[in-house]
Amino acid sequence: MSRQSFLGATARERAAGLTDAGTFQELAGPRDRLTSPHLPVLGEAVSFDDGIVTGVGMVRQHPVFVISQEGRFIGGAVGEVGGAKMVGIFQLALAEYEEWKSHGAQEDCRPAVIISFETGGVRLHEANAGLLAHAEVMDQIQCCRGKVPVLGLIGSKVGCFGGMGFVAAAVDVIVMSPEGRLGLTGPEVIEQEIGKEEFDSADKSLISRTTGGKHKYLMRDCNVLVPDSIEAFRQAIGDILEKPYEEMEKCRRIGSPALVKEQLDVAEWLADLAPSDARDVWKAMGNPMAEEYPDMDVEEFLTHAVRRRRGEQ
Amino acid sequence: MALQTLTYTFPGKTGCTIKKEWSHTGVVGSGDLEILLEQKAQAGAVSVQVVTPVHGFEYIWEAVLKDFVEENQIGDLAVSINDNNATPFVVSLRLKQALREAGIPEIFLEREGEKT
């Protein structure tokens, strides 16, 4: 069994490794040479996939449409071409859903979308087009509601920040490793806004406690926490897709009035708690061993972790 | 300064192309590059296109690529490279890796066999 690290894997390795062996077929792959038309004039290197690998594979009986972002290429930032590739995947998945429905709609082969995030959001070199693409992706996620499950995977070096943080928040199920990072505002910007004493962007363990997989799991912003291996993520995807669709929908953190009210309560509770560190929040939720959490492996952490109670903080 | 496109053609061995129809290797990270190799019947020639933000290293590219073609005795091949400030050492390394992943030409393997 392959134990290849998810953290260090390229977007293409992740795309192939998250689907059943030998089933992944790239769409708009490197041979199509769909490089960004906007980077050359700015003197920025181009990539044949524009930093986003897209394609289709199988997970057991499910056709799975895959988006995998490459952090090594301009920080995984999304421009016009890469954004269009993301939208294209959703459109294919939605069309395939209709095809599936017209052929008996067997649950065990319902089409799905998975996104392996590694991005800071909008690509500044083509910022306007990148921003508009983000809006289209959000639109498509809403279109998938009740039809196509969308799974977000976060465990790569760059994490998932900026506008893509919204996109990750909007998917049905989030799987993270402790090494994964999820947020909106990058650490440097927070430091700039509120000062180094409050938030030191060079403090890696602080960043991890605030945006990392364990914190997100405790807050219920991450549904499944797995160790850092492609195999573990792949296993998690299979387990999730085996559940009835309604169960996947229950993993959502936002997307209904009830869920939004619950999140607003969490925000108010946190404002009252005024934590100086995420550890204060963990303790307040009933985790006396909070200090030791950062050093625990996933298995041990999960035996101790007490997550946020639903709707009554 | 805009990106620069360099093109080269080297004489190579007719029929000594890669096993796969095409093959892709590498990521355009900082100090790195991606390489797309494609079979292309062109009387043995190896054509190369390099897109790079670095200016003024045309001759080094030419030398590295020429060595690659001659050492591996390849031909009928189109090489497309997107570079982001890779050193000549990294370029050579990636080219070898790309060829390995694309499948080394049969003829070359036979020749290797003859030697032993």
Place this chain on the structure above:
Amino acid sequence: MTESLIGKGREAIDWLLDSGSFRENLVAGERFPADLGPGAVVGSGLLDGQEVTVLANDAQAINEKFPVVYFGVIGLEEAYKMALAVYAVREADRKKPASQKRPLLLLVDTPGNAPGKLEEIAGMNKATGAYQLALAEARMAGHPVIAVVIGRAISGAFLCHGLQADRILAMNPGFGTMIHVMPVSSISRITKLDIEQLEALSKTNPVFAAGADFFYRLGGVEEIIDSVEEIRPRVIRQIGEVREQKAEGKTGPMGRAALGNERGGRVWRSRVIRKMEEEYAEIADSYRPWRKEAYGR
């Protein structure tokens, strides 16, 4: 240069609605606490006699509980409050035919989403994501959603408060309107290209430059408005148009994508998607277990 409208979110409500009709914190019969998310104004009123819901930024307000929220910043409370206001109308009009679903009007003047430690601990990405999903749901359910950029529409804040609308109208840059992800000066710093060069480049390629005109060419805004008096009639006209064109898919982010193609500012997008469709069509049958004979059930 006309007078800047930055910071005039509340005044804009009066320019837009029938005189004296605005009821703050009352949306489709649901009452919102007066002290919740002061950076966001939600309420209902009449526009040309028809009931509408308004969501605006209040750049004068300061959120005491969340100190990074001021000057029109959208914080946790603001985003959740806006999402709940959208859902209130959505729920109240759930059984009405599309033609009677109440419009949602967004007055946009926001410099960003709240950047703070508490915000990240809580998950600010969820808050703004929640508002976007609520708007997208209401839009798809048939509510006309019209955004008017009167001041600043910056990056992620514009994504949540504006870019999910059916139609986006922007005041012309003479009013101080700002639409961008980052000012050209910052892009210059990051890309290490000088500002003059970037500005020259932006004349032929609108994809990175700041400004409503560039977004217009990309199809990112449908119309530019040249006077304050024009806001009201334009919004009224757009509500009517949106009701007619929504079903044809000519509104919202996808409608703007088509517009970007038409206006020549975003032509690659459609080529990429078409390519993917063609390639998938070739291999689709191997990904359809339901079509395989061996798939016995």
